[in-house]
Amino acid sequence: MNAMAVEQDVARRQPVEVSPRVHWIGALDPGIRTFDVILKTANGTSYNAYVVRGSEGVAVVDTVKEEFADDFFARLEKIAHYDEIQAIVINHLEPDHTGALPELMERAPQARLYISFKAQMMLKALLKRENLEYTPVDTGDRIDLGDRSLEFLHTPYLHWPDTQCTYLREEHILFSGDVFGCHFCDPRLFNDITGDFRFSFEYYYAHIMRPFREYVLQALELIEPLPLHLIAPAHGPILR
Numbered sequence: 001m002n003a004m005a006v007e008q009d010v011a012r013r014q015p016v017e018v019s020p021r022v023h024w025i026g027a028l029d030p031g032i033r034t035f036d037v038i039l040k041t042a043n044g045t046s047y048n049a050y051v052v053r054g055s056e057g058v059a060v061v062d063t064v065k066e067e068f069a070d071d072f073f074a075r076l077e078k079i080a081h082y083d084e085i086q087a088i089v090i091n092h093l094e095p096d097h098t099g100a101l102p103e104l105m106e107r108a109p110q111a112r113l114y115i116s117f118k119a120q121m122m123l124k125a126l127l128k129r130e131n132l133e134y135t136p137v138d139t140g141d142r143i144d145l146g147d148r149s150l151e152f153l154h155t156p157y158l159h160w161p162d163t164q165c166t167y168l169r170e171e172h173i174l175f176s177g178d179v180f181g182c183h184f185c186d187p188r189l190f191n192d193i194t195g196d197f198r199f200s201f202e203y204y205y206a207h208i209m210r211p212f213r214e215y216v217l218q219a220l221e222l223i224e225p226l227p228l229h230l231i232a233p234a235h236g237p238i239l240r
Contacts (some may be wrong), residue, residue: 002239003193010187011135013030013071015051015079018230018238019171021148023051023099025060025075027068030067030185039207043200047096048234050175051079052168054145057086061150061166061175062234066099073100073107085111089150092163093122097234102127114143115122116154119162137164139222155179155219162237165223172229179219181233191237200236 001009001017009016015023030044049072058080062183064072072143085108090098093115105113107129113134115123120136139154153165158179173182182204186194209216230240 003188006189007187013074013078015075015195016189018050018232019173021053021171022168022173022232023075023079024232024238025049025051025072027064027071027081028185028187029065029068032183035183040203041183043183043197045183045235046185046189047099048181048232048236048238049097049100050232051076052145052148052150053080053117053176054112054148055213056146058084058142059087059089059143059145059150060085060104060108061089062091062097062177062230063100063104065081065096069100069103073103080238083110086145087112087114087150089143089166089175090119090123091175092160092234093119093126094160095126097177098126114152116156116162117151118156118166119164122162153219153222155215155222157215158211158219159208165219167226172227174223174226174228174231176231176233178234180231180239181235182237184236186237189238191239194237197237204236207221 015025026048028046032041035041049063052059088111117136136153141152143150151167155165182201184197184200188194232238
């Protein structure tokens, strides 16, 4: 899609095609100027969430900040029915990625929730529910969606203990969570058609990821052998 088409879809709360079986259903927050109290966000940010469609079901990867849930659900409903959702994957449990999760679980009660092992206590605190049903996953675990599958990578401390990445092997797409992301809001969504975001990318890495550089290097050992067509982070432009 060209820049104008992407921008128009975003403005109309349409899902945006990332690849033939993957759509962006996130939200833009152009007005935010401070994130997590200390980070400056002169260019706003985005909360990226995705839908993956296989021949036997749909997976939702991450959600958005609660105040942007309406945008998330509007886009989701245009690309999938709730009863099609087989899996919900949360790569990182901070509120900017899980704000719509409780409502999504209500609307798609049949969907299985997948999180990292280290996310389990955080999930219980977040949802404040008894008898939660979820599946903790580790490197090499997979979700079968028929002709598509999602594979998990254990990548902790990028930048919280619970973080993981998810890989769509058939399309060579890495859903990376916070790593490889940045706080930069542009309705054109993709790195090759957005404005110049190098400063935002470098600032984000320096302030969020650099303190965990040993874990970044460990994650790269898992990621580098993978064929990659694009990286779909949780914030900022999609890298293709």
